[in-house]
Structure formats: C-alpha cells, structure tokens
Amino acid sequence: MTSTSTTPITPVGSVGRGATTAEHRVRLRRAHLRLLEPGRNASIVDIARHRARRDGLARLHAYAATRARPPVFCAWSAALLRGLPALHDPPEAIHVLASGRAETVSPGLIAHRRTEGPPGDVCERCGLRVTSVARTVADLAAATSFVGGVVLADAALSTGPFGERAALATRPLIRAAAESIPEPVGRRRALAVVGFADGRAESVLESVSRATMALAGAPPPRLQVPLRDDAGFRARVDFLWPELGLAGEADGAAKTIHPAMLRGRSPAEAVARLDARRRAIEALGVRVMSWRWETGRRVDRMRALLHAHGIPLASGPAIEGL
Incomplete structure (x- = not known):
C-alpha cells in the first residue's frame, strides 16, 4: 500500500440476487457488511x-x-x-x-x-x-x-x-x-x-492457528496442500497431516461474510459451497477438522481439538529455540 492516508477497502460482492435496496441493506447488516455505494460493499x-x-x-x-x-x-x-x-x-x-x-x-x-x-x-x-x-x-x-x-x-x-x-x-x-x-x-x-x-499462511487466523498448534505440542502440518480427484475436483487445504489422513481448515468468518470471499454469492450459498467442498475432500479419504477464532487463538482449546482428532501431542511446545 503506497497511499499516505488511506487503505483501499475491498470492493464489490453483493449479498443475494434480485433483492430490493431495502432487502439488500438488511442482508448486508446480517452479514456484518455495509453498503458503501451501489455495487460496493465492505465488512x-x-x-x-x-x-x-x-x-x-x-x-x-x-x-x-x-x-x-x-x-x-x-x-x-x-x-x-x-x-x-x-x-x-x-x-x-x-x-x-x-x-x-x-x-x-x-x-x-x-x-x-x-x-x-x-x-x-x-x-x-x-x-x-x-x-x-x-x-x-x-x-x-x-x-x-x-x-x-x-x-x-x-x-x-x-x-x-x-x-x-x-x-x-x-x-x-x-x-x-x-x-x-x-x-x-x-x-x-x-x-x-x-x-x-x-x-504460505494466507490469513492471520492461519498464522495464529499454526503457532498455537506448535505451542500445544503438535507435529508440524504441511501447508497449502492441493487435493484432487479423477472427476476434476480440486481443493487446497490450509493444513494437512498426510500420515493421519487429516486436513485442517482455519474457517474464519470472512469465508462466509467477506465480499472478496463471497464473490457475488449469498452467505447461505457460501456455507453450502464450503459444505460441498468438505464432503468432496472427505470422499478422497481425508478427514477434515475446522475451527474459528475462538479455538485458533487459544492453546488450550487448540490442544483439545487436536487431541480429539487423534493428533499426537508432545508434552511441550514443538518450536525450536523457544
């Protein structure tokens, strides 16, 4: 960013199709968005x-x-x-x-x-x-x-x-x-x-989650791993423990409310798309665990999540030099 006084707000991204202006504003507020001008929304x-x-x-x-x-x-x-x-x-x-x-x-x-x-x-x-x-x-x-x-x-x-x-x-x-x-x-x-x-971390939540995983004693996962099947399905998971057949997804709220992530879809459509993606990944034989900020930012909650999914945890942080 080169401006001395402003940061561009992510533009576009409508919530729903065929809605009146009043309905559009209501849906935006429910999705924690605001209408800046016709066709431009921001969280x-x-x-x-x-x-x-x-x-x-x-x-x-x-x-x-x-x-x-x-x-x-x-x-x-x-x-x-x-x-x-x-x-x-x-x-x-x-x-x-x-x-x-x-x-x-x-x-x-x-x-x-x-x-x-x-x-x-x-x-x-x-x-x-x-x-x-x-x-x-x-x-x-x-x-x-x-x-x-x-x-x-x-x-x-x-x-x-x-x-x-x-x-x-x-x-x-x-x-x-x-x-x-x-x-x-x-x-x-x-x-x-x-x-x-x-x-390779693509969001603050991914960075935070990887750090709390390590502080919880988890083995390091592979990052941003592409998965695909013979039918043409493709996905990239945030974290993967291939030896455990387990993927991890840091599902921040932005995936279902942020204009840049919605790409013209409604929040309900975005949730349905994420669910379909998850089922396709699991059809490949890879289990999927997901979490949000409430878990990702706390070592104790992350440790409980990792333990519940069978990830072996060391007694101390898995971080060199700490």
Whole structure:
C-alpha cells in the first residue's frame, strides 16, 4: 500500500440476487457488511481498520511536522506504515527511535533505544523515515508474544496465495535484525519466530492457528496442500497431516461474510459451497477438522481439538529455540 492516508477497502460482492435496496441493506447488516455505494460493499471490520490506519497515519505525519529533525518511526508505528497486521489492537502511542541510546517514555510517545543493525535498517515510507520491515518485525517479535510475532513475520514473508507479489522481507534479513537485539530473552524469542515463520499462511487466523498448534505440542502440518480427484475436483487445504489422513481448515468468518470471499454469492450459498467442498475432500479419504477464532487463538482449546482428532501431542511446545 503506497497511499499516505488511506487503505483501499475491498470492493464489490453483493449479498443475494434480485433483492430490493431495502432487502439488500438488511442482508448486508446480517452479514456484518455495509453498503458503501451501489455495487460496493465492505465488512465493518475492514471499515474500522481503514479508519484506524487513516487516523494513525495522520497522527504520524502531524508529529513529524512538529519536529526539527525528521523522526524515525519504529515498532508499532513502523508496522502501521508498512501495513503489517497486528494480533491485537496496537497501542496508540507513537513509537520513534531515540536520538540517543536511552529509551524514554512520555504521554503518547515512546522513544526506543537505538541498536546497531544491518545496513538499510532505516528507509522512507509514505514520506516518513521508518525502520525496515525486517527490523520492525524483529523488534516487535522480541517485544510481543510468540503468536503475535508469527503473525507479523508470516505477513512479511508472504508472496500471496499464488506468488503474485514480492515478499516485504526475507528470512535472512529478519534473522540478521533479530540477532542484533541486545536483550537475551527478546533476541531468543525473535529468533524462534524467524525460524518458525512461513509466508504460505494466507490469513492471520492461519498464522495464529499454526503457532498455537506448535505451542500445544503438535507435529508440524504441511501447508497449502492441493487435493484432487479423477472427476476434476480440486481443493487446497490450509493444513494437512498426510500420515493421519487429516486436513485442517482455519474457517474464519470472512469465508462466509467477506465480499472478496463471497464473490457475488449469498452467505447461505457460501456455507453450502464450503459444505460441498468438505464432503468432496472427505470422499478422497481425508478427514477434515475446522475451527474459528475462538479455538485458533487459544492453546488450550487448540490442544483439545487436536487431541480429539487423534493428533499426537508432545508434552511441550514443538518450536525450536523457544
């Protein structure tokens, strides 16, 4: 995203066909969507995120305009500028690199201690100076939870579902940034995140689920595995344990309400399509387990789900270096 003040909201996607305008609005609200203009809908989550990003960027530009020297934005402010996802709502405070070596905190502002990092750690984005994606991911992975760090690192390494875009950062660059973190605990966590991260995750829920699976002691699944039959059916499952004949699907609500996922179908049609897809996969001899945010984000619930489907679990996290 290159705009300095706005993030495009996913367009199109009608809910139902042949409905009056009033009926259309009612169906949109039931599906947690809003009508922006004829033919353009957006989920209320997208609208909220768009507004939060717009307001956050405006604060950063306003702060920079008051400084005699251009500040270098880092941590969550850099993540905002880079369009990196956050597991939870990030703090509203502005994050910058301190002019000296000491960290300072004042109302609405956190000045982080500078550390020596690899070349290219600071560059420009949206007309503002900002830490590189690799530095931003490493710093936040050191300071946030393991799961939150995986969400950031997966997004940075992603090249899109079909490899249609360049990754925001490479694993060696993120690892080099992580290795330069002075605090031992934060450095160890950041390096564990770097080793675990995988750009094939196609949603935040997939990243979160893979992390909670590992924390629950599950063996690593294969990711984004294509399945097909002789009749021409094709599908790609989020997770697969081929030795167990088991697939896992992170079924966030977006699959049944988001305009980009509906593609002109009603939510009921989307649910029916997902059910038919599941039956076709099971006809191949592959069991399917699915979950939503309520399970994916909690290690205890994920552990119970995995155990119920016969996945062997280790006594501790299956994560190298954590």
